[in-house]
């Protein structure tokens with residue numbers, strides 16, 4: 418499945434000119450954000466295999482992964498403001 422198609426459609430609705438513009442930094446940030454979200458999803462998925470003793474540690478790992486997502490989310494927001502893309 419390629420969720421990027423959906424994003425492209427949403428972006429084209431916002432403005433056709435944005436579709437043709439590519440910014441390497443923006444792509445890098447979005448890639449990193451995607452990876453961070455995947456890592457978060459994996460960490461949450463692992464929770465069901467954690468036993469009572471392992472659970473707090475695994476829960477903390479998931480929290481850390483989520484915070485990384487939040488940081489990247491903010492970076493993307495900042496990039497949009499400073500770059501206008």
Ligand SMILES: [Zn+2]
Nearest residue numbers: 440443500502
């Ligand atoms: Zn940019």
